[in-house]
Amino acid sequence: MALGTSERCRSVLQSDIRMMSVECHRLGGINLSQGVCDTPVPGVVLEGASHALSQRQNSYTHYAGIGGLREALAEKYRTMYGIDVDPQQEIVVSAGATGAMYCAFQALLNPGDEVIVFEPYYGYHISTLNALQAVPVFLSLTSPDWTFSEADLEAAVSSRTRAILINTPGNPSGKVFTLAELQRIADFAEEHDLFVFTDEIYEHFLYDGRRHHSPFALPGMRKRTVLISGFSKTFSVTGWRIGYAISDARWAQAIGYFNDLVYVCAPSALQPGVAAGLATLDTSYYLSLSAEYGFKRNRFCRALGEAGLNAVLPQGAYYVLADVSHLPGSTTRDKAMHILRTTGVASVPGSAFFRNENDQHLVRFCYAKDDVVLDAACERLMKLKEMD
Template sequence: MVQAEVAKGRGLGLSELAPRVAQSEIRAMSVESDRVGGVNLAQGVCDTEVPQVVTEGAIAAIRDGHNIYTRLDGIQRLRRAIAGKVESTLGLVADPEREILVASGATGAFHAVAMALFNPGDEVLLFEPFYGYHVGTLRSLRVTPVAVELEGAEWKLDLDRVRAAITPKTRAVVVNTPSNPAGKVFTREELEGLAEIAREHDLFVLTDEIYEHFLYGDAKHISPATLHGMRERTIVMSGFSKTFSVTGWRIGYVIADAKWLPAIAYFHDLLYVCAPAPFQHGVAAGIEQLGPTFYARLALDHEAKREMLVSALRDAGLSPHVPDGAYYILASTKGLESVLSGETAAQRARSLLAKTGVAAVAGSAFFRAGKGEDLLRFCFAKKDEDLAEACKRLRSLR
């Protein structure tokens, strides 16, 4: 009877966290775009062509019967391919048997890493504008994200701000380079400064490098794991969703010191069991057969797409921040108050969709409350004909 009364008093309901959670603004705008038949520049779906060797590798794997669970750390072929790739492109040496985990995308990798390394109440620094899924994942685990603002139009890192944000509860720093949504590529000087702070305060550095091959102009990608004294404390997360245009396949990876990887792998197994088996084979084929020429062409193709969209945004009256990497553009709507209705970025994004049929994401999705309300984020990883149509529609705004 007493137990029944306790249960009755508790009642049905959501968790303490759930009422504070809303659908991702990125996903919400994708739904709105589909509803009105718009051109979706909101979500980074990356619907460019998949390399033929990648699709054929996955199809062959299905036909050859590779349709069951893999080892929890992924197939050996892919782990070895990843090890070879990161050594040749980053100069990073990793043991495919002890230091590499094939994950369900970089997002799944981040979730498993956070579960393995952090406790409720820990604090983790990340840089603003930030990727919302990093923040949401930390909060879902009762870990406190602490935003450190990047400065100016070039999103410069102020190391004094980083030091000021550190408390006794700080356990790690998250670095997304090249970054979503700003397209910032952290410089060697900035990363060496962060490395010094991480060593001084005994912090992990979690580095999301999913856009490593999308670099423009003189920008260079540097993995913090390759810096002096950083290999043990750096957790590298990346994947092939963007590089091979297979965002729906969910093939990512983690590289971590052998002392950390078993716990990360345990939680990834608990959450996802394994990444899809035939897709692992398809990605392995891509890594094995596509080399530096492919990655260089990928960057050049997207640099041309960047220029297309930057030009159209300027013609439409928006003021774009030109990214050095990744495939997103943050653009200011200041001066368009008479054209785009609404007090918030979310309202202006919907106004833009209604007027032009082009979907963007509210910049506020990448900032703390009250910030980013004058910004919209646009994705240019689209087929040229779709991007050209979006540019035409944007220019109609003026």
């Protein structure tokens, strides 16, 4: 047998997002491609982590996370969402939402299992499913509000369907699933006996008075729902790698075994930092996040319009999909490269989020940037207008 990489390597090739970041760096541009937030980390989170470091909290923690963090999470879900969870048995702290999702898929999906995924999708979800030989089955949401019907759900289900995957608020669409939509999904999951994986990493980025709802909170859903979220976005600590899965104890135990196997534990000195943030910051912190990012959204979307790129205002998260059909190039990759070369602003081609990019001709910009950087990007984008 010749030396070579495994077959599963094909499903985890370098993503377009990374490719655009590399090109942006090479050209010295402003990177609005990656979902890395520049906003400051709350002081209490930093102090909690430095205190833990000064106390030499350097060893492995419990594989499911330190007790204090799991208790703070249980308290958050009780007070904020009316969800009662057992911190001892129903929470697994992992290496980011990404680690939690990977462990949840490992624990609950078999090769060949189909998972219904909404399109546009977050590429990691698809690559993770592919890497584990599960099969994503796509349900295309209808723009501009990214809606779907009961008939769409029924058309996607088969005897091999084991789960449905939601991302609310969504990357890249910004879609915030309404309670009625989640109830439709809950009824469907109940009828076909499916797991529901719900990635809620952008739960605190909500605009125009919208509220976050989790399918976990719907009657009868906790036994089949795996809620995944984390601190990367809420506390601007993408590199700390702390997220979690909340689920019924049976699933949490299996998810925990995989977490132990792959990551052993989340970073020990950083867990007290995010626990301190959870325990200390009140609703006003979370509301101010939405307000601050809502301001950035409005500022950036206005600039897109002025630059001749149509975009529907996102409902949540911190990305916007902009129509680039009129720009030169035959693929959205060409068009994103055109924008980068002419303006020095990097975006992500629609090919990263759609199976057939030409259905939509969209690129995604991330506006989670310092106001100074965002202003500079807005100004640079005007060059697209000048070239019309």
